Amino acid sequence: MTMRLPLSKDNFATIISVYASTMTNPDENKEAFYSQLASVLSGIHRTDKLLLIGDFNAMIGRENHKWALVMGKHGITKCNSNGELLLALCSEFELTVTNTMSKQKDERKTT
Template structure:
């Protein structure tokens, strides 16, 4: 039987290898049941946890916080001030205390894209966990043309005003569409 800490380390090692292979410019949302507690009192020394956490951090939380620190991630559940019932996602069956063990995690530089993260108490998900909902407005930046890449061809539509040029373009388009129809009918019989 394997040591549970070895399993945790292997899991977070795999997760770290996925993050290290992901470009830093990509938007990332890591969503899941991590069975960790991030705690409430540690926000002063960590950028990865907001000041609205629940309870105390456990050993699993240390693994998660190490991952967040290494890859500049933030736990979005802890960023927003809200009622306790909207923060907690799971109730311990014996103690009947509510805990936050499910998380939505994003890159620190994208935290302005996250408008809220909260637990949905009324959702029937056929599980003992509460569903998490996050309102996200993704701002995707357009890539700039790099030096040496060609720009798309622009067509001179002013030439279409002359009847001779317009007729030649129409003939070329008719022949291209006829060839397309022939290819389509020949492949339709094979499917």
């Protein structure tokens, strides 16, 4: 879903809500999803404030030195194939994975 909202005279916000392919889908499906999303992002006005939200089924890992402009230093877990695709997309469109900018509570249970 894409929505463009007026903020003021010549300022707009575009909100894109997505649900990505799950990790069990074939790589072709995942790549098709990110390709379609890149196509949508290409059509967004460069001056718009952009919010890309949703469930990306992605784990982007902790290697923030490779993605310094995309993620902060608080990534968790290991990167999966959806994470790699998400990081590449964010890099291409100068987006940031915001939940990596501040420390998150680790709610995983250990036994």
